[in-house]
Amino acid sequence: MIGPREAPRIWERHLLNCAAVGELIPSGASVVDVGSGAGLPGIVLAVARPDLSVVLVEPLARRIAFLAEVVPALGLERSVTVVRGRADELGDSLAPADVVTARAVAPLDRLAGWCLPHAAVGGRLLALKGASAASEVTEHEGAVARLGGSAPVVRECGIGLIDPPTTVVEIVRTRTVAPARSRRRSTSDGGRRARRG
Numbered sequence: 001m002i003g004p005r006e007a008p009r010i011w012e013r014h015l016l017n018c019a020a021v022g023e024l025i026p027s028g029a030s031v032v033d034v035g036s037g038a039g040l041p042g043i044v045l046a047v048a049r050p051d052l053s054v055v056l057v058e059p060l061a062r063r064i065a066f067l068a069e070v071v072p073a074l075g076l077e078r079s080v081t082v083v084r085g086r087a088d089e090l091g092d093s094l095a096p097a098d099v100v101t102a103r104a105v106a107p108l109d110r111l112a113g114w115c116l117p118h119a120a121v122g123g124r125l126l127a128l129k130g131a132s133a134a135s136e137v138t139e140h141e142g143a144v145a146r147l148g149g150s151a152p153v154v155r156e157c158g159i160g161l162i163d164p165p166t167t168v169v170e171i172v173r174t175r176t177v178a179p180a181r182s183r184r185r186s187t188s189d190g191g192r193r194a195r196r197g
């Protein structure tokens with residue numbers, strides 16, 4: 001589920017890095033982990049924080065099979081649900097969550113488009129990012145606002161516990177935004193008009 005070169009540093013770079021995000025999640029929160037992959041950070045948070053209710057969202061069958069084995073193996077059946085699908089195609093099939101997490105999935109504008117619809121209004125997206133976090137915030141702040149998100153804030157988790165700390169971009173969902181309408185009809189109408197002219 002992770003690259004072979006990552007094995008020697010799986011504890012610091014992956015597991016502790018994900019567990020540190022728990023300090024931003026309130027007690028008893030519902031969490032949707034988008035693009036869960038190997039269960040990072042969703043499985044790690046569920047183990048470290050048994051008070052959380054976690055939904056792991058992953059589109060790839062191989063990863064879903066892995067997650068479906070890991071959940072019972074770790075005794076997480078009561079607190080973790082595995083859902084196969086792309087976040088942007090699940091619509092209203094998931095209950096709005098207090099927190100949506102994502103790790104190394106996509107640039108911030110696309111990530112906000114996939115994740116914010118699964119957060120309750122007032123809920124938050126916690127996007128685990130690397131050194132590019134500040135530049136992504138500057139570049140995509142306008143797009144995030146159009147998607148119903150607050151101004152993104154860069155936070156560091158695990159200070160004094162892990163080095164380097166985990167960098168997280170936090171976005172609050174401030175409002176519901178209607179999905180973009182398909183432009184196919186207007187494009188095809190315009191095409192017909194152009195051909196007639």
